[in-house]
Amino acid sequence: MPDPNAYAAHEGLVGDARARPELWRLAAGLGIVLVLYVTLNAVLFAFIGQLLQPDQAQGLLHGTSTSAALILLLSFGFLTLGVAIAARQMQHRSLAAILGPRRLLLQQFWMVLRALVILGLIMAALPPYGMGETLTQNLALSTWLLLLPVSVIAVLIQTSAEEVLFRGYIQQCLAARFRSPAIWMGVPSVLFAAGHYAPGVTGENALLVAIWACIFGLLAADLTARSGTLGPAIALHFLNNAVALLFISLPETLSGLALYLLPYDMSETGTLRQWLFVDFAVMTVSWLTARLALRR
Template sequence: MSEPRPAYYAAHEGLVAEARPKPELWRLLVGLGLVAVVVTVLNLVLFSVVVGFGSNAVAEGFLTGSTPLAMIILLSSFGFVTLGVRMAVRRLQNRSMGSVLGSFRRSARQFWVVFRALLILGLVIAVLPPYDMGAPLTPNLGLSTWLMLLPLSLLAVLIQTSAEEVLFRGYIQQSLAARFQSPIIWMGLPSLLFALGHYAPAAAGDNAGLIALWSCMFGLLAADLTARSGTLGPAIALHFFNNLIALLLISLPDNLSGLALFILPYDMSDTDMVRGWLYVDFAVMIVGWLTARLALRR
């Protein structure tokens, strides 16, 4: 007997309903294949254009996100994921993107309610000790340059975070929920895939497993917010807030630092220092999720 769907996830049915007429797993697998093809082909075209108009240094900067332009292009390219999902749900489930996101008005309202609460939380955390990251932060972009780029930077981060939520908490989660009753499957499997996508032992070294675990937990918390709210708005807000801090405010110096106001005084190779702050990130992530839950109850 399948595990019954918890009553507090009743709102999730509004997202799953249009996927139920075509719940076959082969549709999801073929759809993911279609997304992969769309993303791969369009990224190859984009990279060819970047190389064609620039040098090898420009191409390398594009891959690592070491310059503002490279980061804006790199983050915006996640729009290819959203395009791929749109094609997959239309062709294989006869759905619109609106059904994946949930009611636009409700999603936008929930996004703002959660994001506003997270901004307040961020300000509270910022004024509490400790007041540094273990060593003085290194300025990366001048304040005037950072502020000038901020509208484009915010849009690029929103494109990137929305795309990941549309794929994992949207398409995959909803497709599995249309086939399986148990949240263990339709919340757990997308979170494991999300963790796998963030497992990078070549870059993270001994911290790769801990980062993957962090990503899996983030996926579960975002899935919970989606199932409780009935839209992707709260999950996108949580993801956007997290990446805004990590990509636009304080970034690691060795990767994706092109839009950051400051960079940390250590990089991924300093495993002990990074691991210590990862534990802090776990705590902040859980507090952020609880804050989002409270904001949605208002």
């Protein structure tokens, strides 16, 4: 476990949460988040479903069309709304307090994002080239470019929402109650991993994907605790998902905005599993790069 002094900046996020650190408040707050998120999504999808044919409605659930992917990603805004309401009602905290100082958040977000983009360009220029399989064109380049501004915003909303919940609300509430980083970093990361455990979609890769998500959660938690804002974690999460959702995507879920598709799905145990192990290494290098960027 890192030196607790390295996480001194985290106190700026946790300080006002210490006034109401009871675990029942966190549990009730998560209940509010869940109810609001499920209810608002149900209303949204019921309304949109009335406007679509049955086959189109099925595609909406998987995000395999452009409109469906945008709707699914933008619907994560309900998650941020739920956290904002829960924090206000249960801990008397604002969403701004969870995010961290606005100016510092933006500064750190851009610092880390810029460093990670440079890292990505360097890695793309190095061999091996491609992913060993022929990619399928999903969107015409002109269409993809036209959609790119709103696609980027949609991915940013989705990734920010997850960071606000896991590295923001849950992590800060636990840190207000427990001193050990093993708890306030570990518990949200395990919950984040549980949310990514989907044997019905990922098949035999389900546990590996969940482990990947848990490690990602720990690294994002570390960046948040070192920086004192959610900016670096959002930047790391955003770039990771932007590559996977907007550039080269898997075909079965949230592929509607991608320029290219891979010729296999998440349950494939051959080539995909090999790339998952590569992704572990890329994730670690990206985390180290983000830490270096924050030291400037």
